[in-house]
């Protein structure tokens with residue numbers, strides 16, 4: 001479609017069809033004030049402060065809700081417009097407590113800015129005022145209803161973006177207020193405490209409770225970084241005063257989340273400044289932990305590890321790396337285990353999580369990760385969510401999926417034995433018997449085959465062994481699948497029709513698919529379904545595993561795995577061996593090492609004698625905790641490097657205090673393989689140190705020198721030995737990742 005011409009205050013420009021006057025003004029740097037507008041929401045046009053004059057129009061128009069037409073001539077700075085805006089602001093402040101001196105939002109308030117601009121410190125309009133109605137009987141959201149200007153942003157964002165529907169306008173006329181079905185409390189409502197409403201509120205009516213009285217926004221230092229919780233990898237703005245995080249926000253124009261966060265990202269930062277953090281190294285003496293210096297702790301580890309190595313060989317040692325730590329730390333940890341210790345016994349929690357995805361998708365497509373990006377969900381015509389409780393475990397991806405369904409009309413199929421939030425919005429919800437996924441997917445493929453809904457051209461050009469698949473599918477008639485899974489033949493048929501014939505269907509999966517003894521087969525079945533219908537390799541399609549922890553994709557990419565080095569370069573391969581021996585300057589072990597589960601099995605039998613656990617909590621996370629306890633107790637020497645005294649750390653001989661995400665630099669790789677920067681916002685707590693610095697010091701003490709000045713320097717080394725990260729330098733990672 002052709003571009004549209006518009007003139008704003010003498011500035012001429014062209015914009016794309018669909019742009020509003022506000023968009024166009026922004027593009028030429030003309031400021032138009034707004035109160036009810038939020039780029040995350042549909043245009044509303046209620047507050048009237050964005051009124052502008054349009055040549056030929058009878059009355060001023062709201063810039064936020066008026067689409068540009070070709071040849072439009074707009075004035076934003078006329079006397080008439082200023083008079084109108086001033087009146088609107090005066091009316092608003094006539095019923096607004098002008099207590100800016102104590103208001104949390106002072107300095108960051110849309111209404112205060114406008115009142116200042118128009119020199120209004122009182123209103124000509126005097127009438128009934130709303131009494132003080134402060135609310136907030138929950139831990140997260142302070143609601144000052146007397147400061148509410150009824151712009152509706154909180155109500156709309158709760159509906160349009162979060163699909164939580166917790167609040168609405170209640171009562172009528174002068175009594176109108178934002179409330180809930182349960183009076184005014186947010187407790188016992190569908191509120192998810194994501195705080196999207198707070199992030200949208202233009203005034204001080206909604207405030208993050210934990211930040212109360214800790215400092216105004218303008219007093220804080222702001223650091224852009226990445227959320228430390230799940231694999232979505234949302235961009236956070238940490239607001240700090242001194243070494244304390246006082247609030248978390250998210251910029252509207254950055255990252256995968258563009259201003260949105262979930263309850264964990266927005267409110268779950270107290271652990272950083274918690275007094276329970278480990279602050280100094282600890283050595284166990286006579287069953288009790290005693291504070292130690294770094295050099296005491298590190299030389300003890302070097303002595304014990306070198307002792308076990310010379311007595312029993314390097315394979316009597318093992319290490320757990322961490323999906324909580326950065327790429328730089330994961331790279332260094334596996335290098336430490338391979339080059340300094342001399343074993344491939346290195347693994348991490350991906351083993352318990354998406355190991356079957358990595359195996360299955362690597363076999364099907366050559367790479368074990370999402371085939372499409374998070375933004376692509378908006379382009380899907382149908383989304384099949386199987387074994388992923390997306391809105392709870394990956395909330396920002398969850399809201400993307402719901403927006404695709406509710407705003408773009410994408411069809412939603414949910415295959416999950418449990419009723420989850422997504423099932424409310426699903427066109428079809430199949431509650432199969434747990435573990436019957438291969439049968440259900442085969443049943444869907446059986447129908448697609450019979451009906452001829454498959455993509456013959458795609459199959460011929462891009463796949464192998466379709467005939468083999470056909471033979472297997474014959475047996476999975478809808479009736480037989482119904483018997484195995486409990487899903488009705490009608491539902492299977494409808495699901496097959498929607499998935500195969502939508503034009504662009506995307507599959508989303510997570511633990512409901514992977515955490516099974518048949519996990520790899522489950523993943524392969526999903527890949528087959530996508531390939532059979534040509535739903536891969538295009539926008540809005542694909543097979544999309546949602547990775548769990550914040551940097552589990554990176555921990556895998558960096559080779560914290562027993563069979564591959566960074567970039568999935570196989571340890572048994574001669575070329576790989578030669579390359580890393582040259583790069584790291586030592587002889588390297590050739591046989592693949594043990595997995596997380598095998599390491600603990602071996603320890604229980606006395607095979608593995610020394611274990612280094614960095615940022616994992618196997619006592620809580622690994623199967624059969626009694627068995628884990630036996631294994632940990634049997635070890636001759638256990639090192640735990642964590643930020644807290646965990647259930648695992650109590651078994652350690654030495655505990656090393658690491659730093660949180662807020663105290664260090666580095667990179668995380670999110671579920672869509674976007675490499676993003678985390679940045680130090682505050683100084684390290686106590687005597688704790690960066691994980692990468694600790695690993696380097698232990699390696700050096702063991703006789704394999706590692707000297708790095710910064711995370712950047714480690715990334716440069718990663719660039720040089722990892723083809724898939726070759727060009728990902730810090731300089732090239734912009735604020736939105738690489």
Ligand SMILES: Nc1nc2c(c(=O)[nH]1)N[C@H]1C(S)=C(S)[C@@H](COP(=O)(O)OP(=O)(O)OC[C@H]3O[C@@H](n4cnc5c(=O)[nH]c(N)nc54)[C@H](O)[C@@H]3O)O[C@H]1N2
Pocket residue numbers: 230231264353386387388389390392393394415416417418420433434435436437510511512513547548549
């Ligand atoms: N709040 C919070 N968020 C997290 C985490 C956390 O600890 N807390 N952890 C992160 C991590 S590491 C991960 S891996 C992800 C996990 O993210 P998810 O995998 O989305 O989370 P689960 O709760 O394991 O849910 C899996 C879904 O599978 C369903 N399910 C169970 N059995 C079957 C089955 O046989 N077939 C099918 N099709 N479905 C089944 C369950 O009912 C559930 O809805 O979450 C990440 N996000």
Ligand SMILES: Nc1nc2c(c(=O)[nH]1)N[C@H]1C(S)=C(S)[C@@H](COP(=O)(O)OP(=O)(O)OC[C@H]3O[C@@H](n4cnc5c(=O)[nH]c(N)nc54)[C@H](O)[C@@H]3O)O[C@H]1N2
Pocket residue numbers: 322323324325349350352353511548549614615616617618620621622641642643644646658659660661691
């Ligand atoms: N019962 C049960 N078991 C499970 C699961 C389940 O749902 N239920 N889920 C499975 C899945 S999907 C996964 S991914 C695994 C997860 O298994 P784990 O990786 O063991 O998970 P966490 O308990 O999150 O442990 C992370 C540890 O890292 C520490 N930590 C956080 N940040 C840092 C840091 O910057 N540096 C250092 N050194 N330490 C840090 C934390 O304090 C915590 O002790 O658990 C698996 N096991």
Ligand SMILES: [Mo]
Pocket residue numbers: 352353354547548549
């Ligand atoms: Mo996970």
